Every structure is written in structure tokens, then in C-alpha cells.
Amino acid sequence: xxxxxxxxxxxxxxxxxxxxxxxxxxxxxxxxxxxxxxxxxxxxxxxxxxxxxxxxxxxxxxxxxxxxxxxxxxxxxxxxxxxxxxxxxxxxxxxxxxxxxxxxxxxxxxxxxxxxxxxxxxxxxxxxxxxxxxxxxxxxxxxxxxxxxxxxxxxxxxxxxxxxxxxxxxxxxxxxxxxxxxxxxxxxxxxxxxxxxxxxxxxxxxxxxxxxxxxxxxxxxxxxxxxxxxxxxxxxxxxxxxxxxxxxxxxxxxxxxxxxxxxxxxxx
Numbered sequence: 238x239x240x241x242x243x244x245x246x247x248x249x250x251x252x253x254x255x256x257x258x259x260x261x262x263x264x265x266x267x268x269x270x271x272x273x274x275x276x277x278x279x280x281x282x283x284x285x286x287x288x289x290x291x292x293x294x295x296x297x298x299x300x301x302x303x304x305x306x307x308x309x310x311x312x313x314x315x316x317x318x319x320x321x322x323x324x325x326x327x328x329x330x331x332x333x334x335x336x337x338x339x340x341x342x343x344x345x346x347x348x349x350x351x352x353x354x355x356x357x358x359x360x361x362x363x364x365x366x367x368x369x370x371x372x373x374x375x376x377x378x379x380x381x382x383x384x385x386x387x388x389x390x391x392x393x394x395x396x397x398x399x400x401x402x403x404x405x406x407x408x409x410x411x412x413x414x415x416x417x418x419x420x421x422x423x424x425x426x427x428x429x430x431x432x433x434x435x436x437x438x439x440x441x442x443x444x445x446x447x448x449x450x451x452x453x454x455x456x457x458x459x460x461x462x463x464x465x466x467x468x469x470x471x472x473x474x475x476x477x478x479x480x481x482x483x484x485x486x487x488x489x490x491x492x493x494x495x496x497x498x499x500x501x502x503x504x505x
Contacts, residue, residue, distance in 0.1 A: 345392070349376070
């Protein structure tokens with residue numbers, strides 16, 4: 238039975254929010270006991286993969302998810318999926334992405350935004366990466382084979398050799414949308430370290446994040462960060478880059494629910 242959206246929203250209210258956080262902490266501890274070398278990112282991937290395999294809905298991953306105004310899960314098909322994420326995608330274009338640029342979608346998920354990048358960019362210029370191939374494999378099911386044949390996107394699982402290969406490819410533009418909110422404070426170094434491994438002296442990166450005070454757990458699997466926390470991590474791992482903050486466009490803020498900011502990491 239699907240959980241009503243009203244109950245899901247109720248679970249995120251202050252005070253009540255502590256309950257799902259406690260539950261997720263217990264689940265993570267149990268998983269960590271069985272996977273002592275695993276990271277929170279690995280736990281997140283394993284949990285999401287399990288939901289996808291069982292045909293359950295997920296907010297952003299897979300072919301079944303929630304959509305605003307819907308009473309239950311939405312079954313995406315090629316037609317409806319093609320419209321998904323279109324307004325969010327406009328934010329990426331507004332940051333200066335051009336079709337001729339080599340672009341990395343860092344945490345591409347099920348290609349909610351990646352599909353628009355694939356269509357927009359010149360052939361061979363899109364590289365989507367994530368912690369699990371189960372995520373983007375779901376998105377590929379919803380894209381026309383002709384589009385994939387024409388645009389030749391690259392899709393891979395994040396690993397150190399891959400990051401070195403991407404750096405050799407010399408990406409012009411890297412973006413991470415709705416990714417950092419699922420990274421706990423103790424793994425910010427891992428997130429920015431991987432970003433640094435991909436970047437060259439001319440690469441630009443744009444990280445859209447949920448802004449808050451310090452480092453704050455806002456949901457069972459989500460965190461908000463102050464710009465100062467993220468700038469400190471980025472400066473330590475990507476020395477010499479120019480860091481600045483930017484406000485998202487109004488349409489993006491409206492869709493995302495507000496409190497979003499963009500950390501821009503650009504050549505000095």
C-alpha cells in the first residue's frame with residue numbers, strides 16, 4: 238500500500254523528523270556491521286537498488302516515482318519522462334553550458350536531468366556517472382534508442398580509474414544536482430575529492446545544494462549545509478580554484494522547495 242504524501246510530509250516536520258532519522262541510523266548501523274568497509278554512499282546505493290528491484294517508487298530514481306499533485310506513484314514512459322526535470326534543466330543551461338562543451342553529470346541518477354543534457358549536447362559530450370549502474374540503467378529504458386545512437390552518451394560507475402579517465406577527457410563543465418544533500422558530513426571529503434580528481438585547470442563545476450546552518454540532518458537520508466562548510470571543503474581539495482555562490486533561478490527554487498544555493502567552482 239502506498240504511503241499518502243501527506244504522511245510523508247508530516248514525517249519531515251521538526252520533532253517528528255527525529256523518528257525517521259533514528260530509523261535510518263539503525264538501518265545504517267546494521268548494514269555497516271555486515272559491510273565494515275562500505276561508505277554511507279554504498280549504503281544509500283544498496284537501499285535504493287533494493288527498492289528499484291522490488292518495483293517500489295523512489296523520489297528521483299527508477300521508472301516509478303512520486304510527482305507533485307499525484308496521490309500515488311507515477312509510472313514514467315518515454316513521453317512523460319521526456320517532460321520530467323525540464324524546468325530544473327533550465328538552471329543548468331543558465332549556468333553557461335553550451336552544446337559544444339564536454340559535460341559530466343556527477344550523480345546522474347536515473348537521468349532525470351541527464352536526458353535533457355544528452356539531447357542538448359553535441360554527440361559524445363555527455364558523461365553521466367553515479368555510484369550504481371542500476372540508477373542510470375533505469376533511465377536508459379525510458380530514452381529512445383535513436384537518441385542514444387545519435388548522441389552516444391557515456392555512462393559509468395564512479396571509481397578512481399574512471400575519474401582519471403574523465404580528467405584526461407578534459408571536461409569543460411561538471412554539475413551535481415540533488416546529490417550533495419545525500420552526502421553526510423563525514424563523506425564531504427570523498428565527494429569533493431572525487432570532483433577534484435575529474436577537474437582540470439580549465440574545468441568549471443556547479444554544485445546545487447540545500448542551504449542551512451552548519452551541517453544539519455534534515456531527513457533520514459538528507460543534509461543541509463552552510464556555504465562556509467562547503468567552501469572550506471572545496472578549498473582544501475581543489476586548491477587554486479575560484480569559489481563563489483549563486484542563487485538558483487526562481488523556477489528552480491519553486492520546484493525544489495526553496496533554500497537551494499549553487500557553489501560555483503571555476504578557474505581562478
